[in-house]
Amino acid sequence: MLTLGGLLGGCQAHVAAAKPPESATLGRIRGIRAARMFDAKAGRIVNNAVVRIEGDRIVSVTEGAPADPTVVDLGNVTIIPGMIDAHSHILSNGDKSYLEMLVEKSEAYRTLEGVANARNVLRAGFTTVRDCGNEGLMYADVSLRDAIAKGLVEGPRMFVATRAIAAVGGYMPFGVSPDLAHPPSGAQFVSGVEETRRAAREQIQHGADLLKLYADFPEGWGTFTVHPTLTVDEMKAAVDIAHTAGHKVAAHATSKQGIRNAIAAGVDSIEHGENADPEILRLMRDRGVVLVPTVAALANLLADAPASGLRRERYLKRIANSPRLVRDARDAGVKIAAGFDASESADDGHNAMEAIMLVAYGLSPVEALRAATLRGAELIGWDDRIGSIEKGKIADLVAVEGDPTKDIHALGHVTFVMKDGAVAWDVRDVSGASLSPTRPRGPARPTR
Incomplete structure (x- = not known):
């Protein structure tokens, strides 16, 4: 029988308390690079992708791009749309x-x-x-x-x-x-x-x-x-x-x-x-x-x-x-x-x-x-703005460990979150251990 814990396979989303990123740091982020990126429209992985950002928008997506000192290299992760x-x-x-x-x-x-x-x-x-x-x-x-x-x-x-x-x-x-x-x-x-x-x-x-x-x-x-x-x-x-x-x-x-x-x-x-x-x-x-x-x-x-x-x-x-x-x-x-x-x-x-x-x-x-x-x-009704990583769309970008197109459990290992072009979560800024919700579940109720 499938259980919630069994399906998680030990994966837990990172929800620890993070230090708020300094505005100067945010100002320097003009793009991010990762080993992989998920193209939601094509349904495929793009290797060595660089996503350039201006303000809250994506201005370019480059496939097979070399390392670039002007962008933040997130390393061996997969970037997916928010x-x-x-x-x-x-x-x-x-x-x-x-x-x-x-x-x-x-x-x-x-x-x-x-x-x-x-x-x-x-x-x-x-x-x-x-x-x-x-x-x-x-x-x-x-x-x-x-x-x-x-x-x-x-x-x-x-x-x-x-x-x-x-x-x-x-x-x-x-x-x-x-x-x-x-x-x-x-x-x-x-x-x-x-x-x-x-x-x-x-x-x-x-x-x-x-x-x-x-x-x-x-x-x-x-x-x-x-x-x-x-x-x-x-x-x-x-x-x-x-x-x-x-x-x-x-x-x-x-x-x-x-x-x-x-x-x-x-x-x-x-x-x-x-x-x-x-x-x-x-x-x-x-x-x-x-x-x-x-x-x-x-x-x-x-x-x-x-x-x-x-x-x-x-x-x-x-x-x-x-x-x-x-x-x-x-x-x-x-x-x-x-x-x-x-x-x-x-x-x-x-x-x-x-x-x-x-x-x-x-x-x-x-x-x-x-x-x-x-x-x-x-x-x-916002598919012209969010849901995929494309030029002109809002810069909602998430990095996960592994390749979710091969193992969907990777979605439980979030290391970086950008919303509206601003860093909302970066595991590298975490102070203290990862905190997963452990409060007891309440009484069962009908699906809403």
Whole structure:
């Protein structure tokens, strides 16, 4: 049986505390050289590559270039594009149960947890994330996104879905007393087309980069029976608002009917897509709907499950379906974007696990690398700016030990991160030992 630790193969992303690089040092970096570079578009390794940088942009990429004293030589590493996590929850930390997280932690404290999580994600080589719901924090993810963009805190470029939209009774928390005047909520609950339309407009008005819809969900705590929640008409109302405003829509959908409903509503991506069959996958391909399978999230749920019992048996059954989903999606020609779906601080910084597991489930290392770079950029709508190392694109560059086209585990050994042309992480500047997240994982919860 595949386990999270076994797939990591001892690899851990470098997330140690680093000395902030001095501005003078940054000013001298006009290019970097490495033994290898991954060309995401061509799907090949370029040897002895030099990437020249001016400001935040790549101005040239030279193959087979000799050593040059005007550039920083990173040595025997592979340069890859800054990776993209297409499904994250940076403001969520499951060291408590979901309900406890909502009612026992202040918005300020959870936001500060998000700052720490964002730093670890960036230092793991992920320069961009598509954050698919802040789990009850109103618009705190907009503030974190903006603080990162202004350089106030370290973190990846964030595209945020803010509150997410769910049907009344169709998302967590469950079992809350109806007597509460202001019950906690993990999403913005709606009922009917007009409420959904209003929620979509509100979220975009307050800074959402994309909308997240829950097309289906388990019916309560500890259950595994999934039913469609939002209707096609409700979802279509949100999609129409989003697309008119130039925003994309992601749909959480794991049941066949939930996935079909979301596709019929016109969403841009299916998150999880657990039970998509070949017919549904061909429909996704024909309509250009991207799959973000989040297969590593299921492995995390299994790791949290009791050693025996019904819950473990159900997770084992769900995980057994993952290789089939990945293989069928690839064979159908569906575009796959890598999203780790981390919802705990202990996971942030290990985002490369999704690409590693995609390879374990049937993708080639090159396909998985593209899922974590170019495909994520296409899904966000920024493939003209990020996702590959090319002249004119933003200088988001990551160095990893080894050759990830031969061994995908190399993604777990990040030694250098550049974002927007500035050095964000360099293992050579580290003071102290490498620090991997060791906080205990919280109680298992449904995939979000």
